[in-house]
Amino acid sequence: MISFVTSNKGKFAEARGIFGDLEQKDIGYTEIQADTLEEVAIFGMKEVSSRLQVPVMLEDAGLFIEALQGFPGVYSAYVQKTIGNDGILRLMEGVVDRRAFFKSVVVYAEPGLEPQMFKGIVQGRIGYEARGSLGFGYDPVFYVDERSLGETEIEEKNRISHRAASMLALKEWLDSR
Numbered sequence: 004m005i006s007f008v009t010s011n012k013g014k015f016a017e018a019r020g021i022f023g024d025l026e027q028k029d030i031g032y033t034e035i036q037a038d039t040l041e042e043v044a045i046f047g048m049k050e051v052s053s054r055l056q057v058p059v060m061l062e063d064a065g066l067f068i069e070a071l072q073g074f075p076g077v078y079s080a081y082v083q084k085t086i087g088n089d090g091i092l093r094l095m096e097g098v099v100d101r102r103a104f105f106k107s108v109v110v111y112a113e114p115g116l117e118p119q120m121f122k123g124i125v126q127g128r129i130g131y132e133a134r135g136s137l138g139f140g141y142d143p144v145f146y147v148d149e150r151s152l153g154e155t156e157i158e159e160k161n162r163i164s165h166r167a168a169s170m171l172a173l174k175e176w177l178d179s180r
């Protein structure tokens with residue numbers, strides 16, 4: 004059984020929808036300030052795998068808005084905590100190009116194995132209003148086609164999301180060994 008190190012219940016619920024058997028480990032780790040999700044995830048895994056000698060995965064994700072040159076990107080957690088979805092909608096006032104994507108970087112490790120990295124993205128756009136109360140974080144303002152992820156059931160999000168793509172890639176790799 005894999006331990007997923009996260010404090011985020013929403014992430015864990017999605018991951019369990021993909022892996023089935025999964026244990027949540029809410030132990031916390033250092034999230035460095037870096038330019039890429041990959042660096043944050045790899046650094047986090049070094050700390051986690053030295054503490055947990057079991058099969059373990061962690062994930063770093065972010066929202067990248069084209070018209071804002073990829074902001075909030077690696078700052079997504081801080082921006083969500085501070086200005087939130089209302090702040091994002093304000094920043095996007097009057098902006099015609101609404102394109103954005105979510106990116107997920109998953110790192111998996113087990114004793115004796117070089118950490119393995121898997122990535123996924125989902126393309127969408129920032130809506131003009133927050134809609135729905137499903138999911139978490141930026142889901143209500145991130146739209147795929149005509150629906151926000153806040154209006155999208157977890158089973159459907161797990162067919163299209165950045166997290167589903169990265170975690171299914173890990174699952175396939177695990178199954179192919």
Ligand code: IMP
Nearest residue numbers: 062063064065079080083139140141142
């Ligand atoms: P982290 O991967 O936990 O560092 O996530 C960074 C920020 O992006 C947090 O504020 C999350 O709430 C948000 N976030 C990550 N994944 C998703 C998602 O699937 N939907 C909406 N927000 C997300």
